[in-house]
Amino acid sequence: MPKPEQLHFFVDASRCIGCQACVQACTECDTHRGDSMIHLEFVDRASSAQTVPVICMHCEQPTCAEVCPADAIKRTGDGVVQSARKPRCIACGNCVLACPFGVPEVYERRQIMMKCDMCYDRASVGKTPMCAAVCPSQALFFGTHEQIEQLRPRSSPINRFQFGRQTITTRVFTMVPAARAALQPWVDVAAAMDETPRPRLIPLSPVGAADPFAGVEV
Amino acid sequence: MATIPADELRIIERFGPHRSAVDAVRQSTSAEPERLVKTHCCFCGQQCGVQLKVRGNEVIGFEPWEEFPFNRGMLCPKGVKRYLQGAHPDRLLTALQRDPSSAHGFSPLAYGDAIARAAAGIGRIQQAYGPASIALLSGASLTTEKTYLMGKFARVCLRTPYIDYNGRLCMVSAGAANKKAFGIDRTTSPWSDMIGTGVIWVAGSNVAECSPITTNYLWQAREQGAKIIVQDPRITPVARTCDLYLPVRPGRDAALFAGVLHLLIERGWIDREFIEAHTVGFDEVAEYCRQWTPARTAAVTGVPERSLQQASELWGTAASSFMLHARGIEHHSNGVQNALGAINLVLATGRIGTPRSGYGTITGQANGQGGREHGQKCDQLPGWRDIANPEHRRHIAGIWGIDEADLPGAGVDAYELFRKIDAGEIKALLSICFNPKVSLPDSGLVSRALEKLEFYVAIDFFLNETARHADLVLPGSLQEEDEGTVTQVEGRVIRINKAIDPPGEARQDWRIVQDLAAALGRPHGFTFTGPRDIFDELRRASKGGVADYSGITYEKVETRMGVFWPCYSEDPRTGRPLDHGGTPRLFERGSYNPIARGQGPFYFPDGKARFNLAEHRPAVDDAGEEYPLFLTTGRVVSQFLSGTQTRRIDPLVRQYPEPRMEMHPRLAAKLGIADGDWAEAETRRGMIALRAMVVTTIRPDTIFIPYHWPGEKSVNRLTVAAQDPISRIPQYKVCGCRVRKAAGPPAYAAILEPQQ
């Protein structure tokens, strides 16, 4: 049984099938019953079935916490960035705008910001967070580095992200091809700005077309 | 007369579908469960293990069951929210009788009176028209014990040949193909065998939405080097990132398989040694495939030649492989041939019965496997026995304590039952776990037939759309209110544990059936004390059959977290008692089975598998000049089957509230339809108005509509009732249709809630 501090979150959005099990399971958690803290969205449903599950990445130097005027967002000793402290949060929404991953949300009626806290009630005692426990594609995986290495030999976990000049290092890892991680151990998020989602992502396609229906007559 | 007794809106008002209410206990963040019950999800054939949190007589939530080997805690959204079906405002807490004088069409009735009335009604009809004037419709979401009991009830108590089940819409094409090719009808290997395989071919299965847990197996296999081929007219979530996508035109799967086999033979990518030693019939199949040149195959299937080459190379050169298929190739009037085409690819490469190679059909319903083995099919007796086989009949008649001559013969398939009702041959119906008004094709016929019934008794926990026709509704049980076993997708028999008691006057289904038998004055054979008791008889009944459960006990299932059948109580070689662990992997070289008796690994007397001619035949009501588009149907991840349960679970309704008509932007542009516009699809049988969903992930000559909704939102009013000549599965996956932009929203849009 691994210790809680050896357990990490590994996200591989390319595995995601958009089933929303994570969203449904997230609403079952006691710290935010009824509200989902995970974002699961189609990148652009019209052109692709691609979906992306976004949990809080738990930055080492969280932009949300730094820009919070109320000093309401705290990072625990084990690196989990928690939801805003309720007595302090003034629901200004700075964190919502500041987060480079687009994670926090303000609940206006209740005057509070809430976000994924990695199911602190579960993870802090070594249990798997709800979303990762149920995720049928294991796009969300919670476990040790040894486990992920053994399960996913062609992938490598990395936790550096580039947003323009800003580098963000996170407690949550994302999976990239192992061969690539060796050369470029970060993901340049802002560089995907010109990327448009494609119906098909992968190598073998007829005559190199990204659209396999190119030849179908209407 | 089984006409609907009141305005359907008034029935809906009282009996739903309403969405699950927000309940104080479930919303509470301080409710402590009194116990956790390890059981399985009630929905699809994956049968994920889950722990239900129980407090009092209510299921208040769930906790992942990470030790269960198949899903390790994973669940799809249905599994997560399944617990909300309990303590539901629509739940039937008493029996109901048809009552046109009541505003809502039905009035409550004491359970005992209802049983007496049901028995009297059945007696009256059988007296007047003979025993075969009543039909039973059963379901594959029931536990194996219940399916066994239903088959026995039809034959022994009602003495009618007419029983069939909704697996007719699901597993029969695969089942028939398996029987023809292997002599046994089961997925060959546990899913864990996929990890480490070289290539996985997914034919006609939207794994992501219909069997979500299997996705992780695919991705894990890919991490270990597997290539993944997906054959589907839609770019499903799994197809999006698979290695090779085959955009097959609906209804052309057998041609595609033949074309690939042609290439395999041509390039020598087949296992001659295996074919020689372990199969018969290859030459005839090879001869047939000759005509399926890449050019012709491409022309017929719409899959580019280069993709066919790539598929052949991936499949042909792999060291190990896994073939998976599902309703996408099976829901056809050519469904058995399609499945046989897939099997031929497996047999030609000899990659079966080894640790990293296998073949499987992905079951759709909870007990899609167990429900097709123990006698609720019209031509079948327990243990996967044949009702026409004298030896089989004698064995089962012996177990049941009746004269073999009193055992009725084969009946007809579920759709044919409705034709017989329509023709006036069948006068009465008893249904359980089946909602044909939503799930059968060309459902206009179903509605018409239901209205002609003289007596209709439905057993259900909610008043489903079909049960609105019933004279009597008996309040049945939810899955969590009873115990038993089911057999999941891998052929693993697992335990359903009881979490709570049925509320009010609701009863466990087996009790209702036994009460009926007693009220009919024929209780002999229906005095079981519980599911365990039924299972013990089932074990004996199945003994010696292909689906041999004799060595399985509840305890063994519990301690081993599932047992793969066949599982023998006595060594089939020596007849000595045996503590058998079950058969996770079929067809291992040198394995012994009671049919082949050591002749070979397959379940035929010579131990050899059969190649079967898998011919391409054009679909009935194919797309053509008048109806130029293909209409294909299927599931969405948040709904299940006819939606009787899932359309009552609020978070699932919110996830995908109403059916939408998926179409390609090129088609939409031609028709002047934009995303979100109301559009009308029309076939030779009916018309449907739905909002369009314009996406590039579907073939431009095809539209897709999910089938979980009733009434005017039901796509099955459009589908064609053409059936496979062997399996009698309906052709849900293709029919010709045309589409136009609607002038405005349909009338129902302003009246009905999304789930209604």
Added chain:
Amino acid sequence: MPRASSDKSIAAAWGLLSAAILAGLVVVGSRSLARFDAALVGYTFATLFATFAITYRYAMWLRRPPTRLYWRRGWSVFLTPAYLRANIVEAVRRFTLAFAANRFIFRRGRLRGAAHWLIMWGCVLAAAITFPLVWGWIHFETLPGRLDLYRVYVFGFPVQTFPIESAYAFIVFHGLVWAAFLVIAGVMLAFRRRMVDHGAATLQMFAQDILPLVLLFAISVTGLMLTASYTWMKGYAYDFLAILHAITVIVALLYLPFGKLFHIFQRPAQIGVSFYKDAGAGGEQAICRRCARPYAPLMMVRDLIAVERDLGFSYEMPGAGEQGGGAAAGTGVSHYQQICPRCRRALYGLAQGRTWAGGAAVPE
């Protein structure tokens, strides 16, 4: 860290100043300590220290770049001459709903709202009674020759006279008893939640969440014991109880600036922020440079860019022009703040997906 140390000195200066002002008021209000009750000197020093520390901490808080910016923006929006009158009315309304009624807390949960409301009003009432008494700002005297009448003096000036045996007198003299009842009821509710609610149980910390409840409970109970002692028990153990009560109050006063209760002083910022948000919503909106949809007030986006720069973040896009936040879409992105949160999530997905676009192959 010269800046940090200068921040500290400035904050300390503010702290000293406010403590000095309070001390001055105590002297003035008690008529040069003539009305000051020497027995309460411990309380007085505790309040002076608390005043220093709260001001110090508040000033430090305002030194944080985002807080400072919001503080200035909030006031300048509020004090805009054209809207000042409307703003004052609106501020009163919002104050009433948020602070007098605790509406937003009731929305988080009824019992939760009730707990907070009871504790808050109990504390407000108790503070309104005890602080002026401690500081000698209020005292009571019988009228010369009329032993049945009391006269109230505030800052030494007579304000009101009432009969000792009246119901009014009973209510006034037992004000702290009523306050204690409110606080105890509220604390009970809060404790109950902290014991049974799984969510609360997970996140709570002793010093942050439990200690303040314990302190409030102790103050209320020891206070009630004092009343019981002199009312029914002829002053049994009164001195001991008085010391015990004093200790609980002083500890609470010393805790005030450090722990959870500091939110009492921080929280009114919510009103300021609401004016800032209103001004933003009424003003020009920032348009996402990726999806061309409005996503936030332009003022807020620009302010945030400035704050991030102050904090040392550099979400600027390399090669892009300076500054940003312009409203036009499709004009190129100079700062990641110009992308809406939804598009940020999509980009994260696209960027990760792109790494897999060639299968697991090495990037070119």
